[in-house]
Amino acid sequence: MRRNLARLAACLVTVGVLVALVGGTAQASTSTRITWAYAQVVRWVDGDTVQTTAGNIRLIGVDTPEAGKPGASTATAWANRLAPRGSRVLLGNPVSVKDNDRYGRHLRYVVSRQVDVDRAQIVHGARARYDSKDGYQWHPRQAGYRAADARYRDYRGGWSAVKKPAAAKPMKPVAGTGNVCPSRYPVKGNDNSKIYHVPGQRFYKITNARHCFSSTSVAARSGYRAAKI
Numbered sequence: 001m002r003r004n005l006a007r008l009a010a011c012l013v014t015v016g017v018l019v020a021l022v023g024g025t026a027q028a029s030t031s032t033r034i035t036w037a038y039a040q041v042v043r044w045v046d047g048d049t050v051q052t053t054a055g056n057i058r059l060i061g062v063d064t065p066e067a068g069k070p071g072a073s074t075a076t077a078w079a080n081r082l083a084p085r086g087s088r089v090l091l092g093n094p095v096s097v098k099d100n101d102r103y104g105r106h107l108r109y110v111v112s113r114q115v116d117v118d119r120a121q122i123v124h125g126a127r128a129r130y131d132s133k134d135g136y137q138w139h140p141r142q143a144g145y146r147a148a149d150a151r152y153r154d155y156r157g158g159w160s161a162v163k164k165p166a167a168a169k170p171m172k173p174v175a176g177t178g179n180v181c182p183s184r185y186p187v188k189g190n191d192n193s194k195i196y197h198v199p200g201q202r203f204y205k206i207t208n209a210r211h212c213f214s215s216t217s218v219a220a221r222s223g224y225r226a227a228k229i
Contacts, residue, residue: 031095032140034109041087041112047075047121049105052089058105059118060097061145063129071125078124083112097137109141116141122148173222176209185212189224196224203227 039054047064050057064075083089092109093099101107110117119141122128128149132138174185181188188204189196189211196219197204213219216226 033095034092034140035095036090036092039089039091041083041085041089043085044076044079044083046072047079047126050079050083050110052091054091054106056105057091057108057110058101058103059121060092060094060107060109060139061128061131061142062118062121063127064121064125075121075124075126078121079117082115082117082120083110087112089117094139097139119145119148123152125152173211173213173219176212179205179207179209181209181212185214187213187216187219189213189219189222194224195227196220197227201227202229 037054039052039057042051042053044050045056046067048059048062050059064079065072067076090109090111091106092111093106094109097107099106122145126149128142128145130136131142131145133142133146173189174182176182176185176188187196187198188207188209190207191211196213196216197207198216213222213224220226
């Protein structure tokens with residue numbers, strides 16, 4: 001009888017340990033807790049790997065083209081712009097993600113001047129990858145990264161280059177009456193000299209109002225240059 005009770009107790013202890021382990025793993029895999037630490041950027045290896053004073057960092061949930069591949073130089077340039085060499089950054093370590101990848105790099109979020117560099121890279125053309133949808137660990141910012149990836153496609157699908165934004169089409173000027181432009185189109189463009197004048201300038205009042213623009217930037221896009229006086 002005592003033997004049976006001892007065996008039963010041992011079984012219950014084993015089951016309890018297993019339940020605790022499984023429960024702990026499940027909790028860790030969906031935990032949103034992130035620990036943060038400061039580091040300084042030494043140099044960017046490519047668009048998703050950076051050497052810091054805290055070691056080599058691999059950005060979590062992001063994939064940029066490898067060095068030498070189309071789009072790689074663009075991704076690295078953006079990384080350097082977001083977190084330049086010598087700048088101070090915050091490294092985020094989510095509980096749900098293992099500490100290092102197979103190359104020994106620390107898996108971290110990188111935040112520079114309150115900008116999430118991981119997400120910013122996705123916005124500028126990188127892919128959202130290496131998360132629970134790819135068979136890796138879930139991370140707290142996964143949904144946001146995936147949403148950004150769906151919205152900003154840039155050099156996905158070949159990654160030949162980041163698409164340049166379409167050039168803004170110049171707005172057509174409107175005609176005023178005599179020397180008076182409509183109130184919403186106060187900038188006057190002289191079609192002979194291709195100079196634009198704004199209210200308060202010396203020749204504004206005497207300039208004909210045949211070409212009136214809503215702003216100086218619109219006038220400039222239409223081929224006019226600013227008056228010096």
